[in-house]
Amino acid sequence: MSTHEPAQPGPAGPEPVEPEADELHWRRVHPVTPLVRGWAVVGAAIVILGQQSLEGGPRGGLIALLSGEYWWTLLAALAAVALVGWGYSVLAWRMTSFAIGEETVHLRRGILFRQQRHARLDRLQSVDIRQPLVARFFGLCELTLETAGGTDSGVAIGFLKGSDADELRAELLARAAGLKVARAGGAVPAPAPDGTAAPQDAVLPAAPRPDGTHPAPEPGPAAAPGAPVTLEAPQVPVLTVPVGRLIASVVRSGAMITLLVWALAVVVVMFATGEWAVLSASLPAVLGAGGYLFGRLTGEFDFRVAISPDGVRLRHGMLETRSQTIPPGRVQAVRLVQSVLWRGRDWWRVQVNVAGYGGDSEDKNSVLLPVGTRDEALTVLSLVLPDLGVDEPRRVLDAGLDGDSRTPSAYVTAPRRTRILDPVAWRRNGFTVTGRALLLRRGRMVKILDVVPHERTQSLGLSQGPWQRRLGVASFQVHSTEGPVHPEAPHLDAADAARLMAEQARRARTARAAAGPERWMERQGE
Template sequence: MVRGWAVVGGAIFIIGQQTLDGGPDEGGVVGLLTSPYWWTVPLGLIVIGLAGFGFAALAWRMTTYAVGDETVHLRRGVVFKQQRHARLDRLQAVDVRQPLVARLFGLSELKLEVAGGSDSGIAIGYLRDADASELRNELLARAAGLRNTPPAVAGSSRVAAEQGSGGPEEVPARVDGPPVGAPEAPEQPVLEVPPARLIASLLRTSVTIFFALFIAGLIVTVIVTGTPQVVFAVIAPFIGIGGYLFNRFSTEFAFRVAISADGIRLRHGLLETRAQTIPPGRVQAVSLTQGLLWRGPDWWRVQVNVAGYGGDGDAGTTNVLLPVGTRDEALTVLSLVLPDLGIDDPRAVLDAGLAGDSRTPGPFTGSPPNAVWVDPIGWRRQGFAVTGRALLLRSGRLYRILAVVPHERTQSLGIAAGPLQRRLGLASFEVHSTPGPVSPGVHHLAAADAAELLEEQAARARTARAHAGPERWMEGPR
């Protein structure tokens, strides 16, 4: 029912669009609706609905999953068979997703994000809400290294048990089988974003201002020209901008942050709800950003790069750690990702990174004065600071950005210099992270400073990875 309705909805949308675009004297759908054969339209919808629901039912029958100590397996496909495997020690995040129609039936989709390419995740859906929560707890427990949990399979399966070579028996279960999961780890609430603040933050964005100016200009045009038909000519951008704002509000509504032994837990959503769990140490990079209109209330937005989220179709929502919050709340969320910066006074350093520039006392190394020729507005904001645990990169005069990269999460490093930069003795430094909204980098440093940072950061990254904890975070170091 959850998957099949989309086929019927798509058919109704196409018929409705053709009906509105056509006229009573035209052929096609409009002609059928005004002819003695009008009954063929609802009959066609019934046939399309039966086909859609029938294929969805068949796809459900062909979907099975199994959970072992090391791997999660998923088999699906009607015409083309597909078998997916996800290693639990590479688990990056676990999401419980509930679209609006699934919520009406009490169902959820469980999605596992693993380190890999753009389509490396595994989506198991749809499960009953309680079963999805139990299976999530079971997978997180196994990913953490708690091997004494029972297999997450229960109930009779229509597929015979398969004995892996030298491994434990894994029984594929249909997606409606109730898993025997580990108990949910207790969580401690951290903060919640009030709806009034979320609405106010959306009103204080350049998109909303442009939208208001667009509407005002449209009204003036209609009044001056006396042709209301011009509204239909610009309906597409009107819907696009309005849809973007509503999508931001809908996906970030009731945003809550909590912490548990499993990792960082995020819950949010108005029409479609999502419960995310990001295990410890899986965040590759963090950015704290502030637009010009957010400076009055000192609001900040926190986003992260998590391996596996970058290729998501809704990566813009899954990579958000805090949609809007005060400076204290943003730094609190940052402390969940990186509890210890490895310095005595982390607040002073972070404040300098958030709102300071080259005139602010602190550990940041900034751009030289001749960088004004290539960046006359933001050159004073460019800078970097190194702590015992992370590299901090600040930039942006009008749109402030502070990027934080744990040393052990450094993927690779690079230096770039254009012709004018080379002539001025400048270079831009980049930290290459996993795909996501955070692009750590600092521009127009002195070439010698950039070269020294490249060499020293590479050494720090090697040392940090050598002393990093195990991938299964509940296991002690071996």
């Protein structure tokens, strides 16, 4: 049996009024973009030609082909592919342009099939600046806007100079926050709701402190008419993940243990049978696991967290650097997870659901903290949910991270009769409700605590299998946007689950009705 109750959405805002497309100022991306994108085609061609030469070439493989009479054919084929790839990239560059309106970002692209995409700034979920390895040699970046339109709803503008990408990100975040950006580059506050003019001195709030409190803003001097005003909001560094801890966390991961066990088994079988073919047959699996671990290290290298009026700012990456900005209120759900191999160090990993990032459970965009101590994990949680709505938030969170049914707490836990369904973790399964969020915990070998703000509840569900019906229990789910966080409290008493579903639907409607506008600077100005 499965029931499903959607949370009632709030009133939709008015559609933005944009000028005609011909009235917008259309701009092209950097002219070196074709060279950066063309390298992907050349690299793929080198891999394919090398593989084909090794498999179907003359005896001796690629080296013999290059030293033979027809060596020039391989180089000519590679040059032809490079010319086609770069030529196509040049045409794509000429057909790509973007424009920034008051309420919307526009992107035109396509050679044979023309596309025009629009991203509403009031639906902006995050702004990312990505810098691949080849683009770093030219000082170029790609700017991506993720909107609340599901998977593949973002708009990618690339490539741009690093300074231009930073300025464009600041402008887009200022517009999304409710500031009016002048053509000369200045920013003035949006008009008041009653139609009165905004004051001349724009007051940008100072960056919030790591504990979530906001210092009082101080007005700056009035800018001269026509003078550019910086749009880059100040930021306060919160923490940096040490490289040694990141390496140790990867070594202590389940993927590394699996890789080592698999490699040991292959070596034992190889020496026992004397067949070296076992090594070549196992090579793809080893390369796959090794590639995953290498991606974890390079993708989360030098992970930095900061806070600003624009939201949470993340920066990480070794070969490809990525700067993310998640505006206030855009996080749909948060997960704190700890594997059994991290328990001795009390390390935790923090992941989030953000609309538009997609559903990859290990998506590097959805990591708020790759590995950190308990205090660091709770600090990062406070950046996206400063007020938990309870008098002693640390006690409630500690009970969610470590507690079970034997520990006195506010959590409603699964009944004892569910131990036949989950003999290891049945004491951990439970939930509690605070004034601002719903907290759900589960897992013993891998401890999980999911936190869902009431206003971000998308829909609710109950599921009950045959054994659950016989035992009078049911599993409760909160349906969030796509991402690594899937909030669930398994095997609750059926009466507790039904009551939680009804009350949480009411709380979600009330919280969404009381929530401020999507433009967070307008909310602060009320």
